Amino acid sequence: MSVENAKLAYLDALRAGLAVWVFWGHLSGYCGWHVPVLSTPGAAVDCFMLVSGFLMVYTTRSTLGTATTVHNAMAFYLGRFFRIAPLYYLTLLVCAPVAAEWDQLRTQWHQALHGPHAVGYEEMTGLATWSGVVAHLTFAFGLIPSLVSSVPLPDWSLSLEMQFYLLFPLMAPWAWRHPVGRVAVVMTSAVLSWLTPIYFGSYTEPGAWFHFVQPSMLLFKLNVFVAGMLLAAWHARGARWGGAALSTVVLVAASLATSRPQVWMFVALFMYLLSSPTSGLAAFFSRRVFGKLGDWSYGIYLIHIFLVFPVLWWLEQHWRLSAFSPAQRFAIAAPVCTVVVLAVSAFLHRAIEMPGVKFGRRFMPRR
Known part of the structure; x- marks a missing residue:
């Protein structure tokens, strides 16, 4: 969703940068x-x-x-659903008939880099059964360990988002109420972020009870959403440095105690922009080009993995890409993959996302 408030136009640049970070981060790997x-x-x-x-x-x-009414909660969820679902459903429809072929290209590229006996990836069978299809259409697949990473999309985070959207109407009033309630929510989410990987797994490490190969259950990442809500409450109070900022920093730090250092660096940048909306950096990030990239960020994130492996294999067939050094491979592949991903994302934003957002706004509660 593009940020309409001019003071927050820099958020489009942040979203664009994060999408490209995910895209190029995966590509470099x-x-x-x-x-x-x-x-x-x-x-x-x-x-x-x-x-x-x-x-x-x-x-x-x-x-x-x-306060939250049932009507407002349902309207909120439907509005978010039509922001996420149209493009996601289209990509599932495209992925389903070619998942096996895509999986073969990925395995062949992996073997070209690491030898013919390299260990392959897990097969993409999430849409091979009706139960898998229903789980993906309802976004419930993120709660099922065997389906978390079972289609050629990084869609585990979409299930996580939709879980958050279900809970958010109950949490929204908390953002404006007594500080004691905020502390309780922060501490609860922080403890959950520490305990959940122990019992439910963390990437390659299985948990005591289950093994989620991605943190696709809200218990893993509720603390990160809570940190964003804290920053929004601070911004609503003027985003001024002082006692309110200090208390926000303390709560955000407690919330993100288990997070990576890169997330802390992003929080520092975000707080600076929120407190200095007229700064040169905010003005630079508010440029129109970043707005466009921000509009395409969802598409960039969702489709890049699906598009990258066919491009890598094409480059392997025509340029013997695997014969180059890792840095040279990235230098060759990044421009080609970026052009393809941006072009497809721009088209999908106009053809699929914008109509879906427009339709979803019919359900949003009026201010």
């Missing part, structure tokens, strides 16, 4: 090139969640800020 910061796309996804928590409070503070 596929090319075998490790780059500090860039090669941590998971941190960028966390920052996306933080911005989402901020935006949900910022855009609904006049309708969900003091």
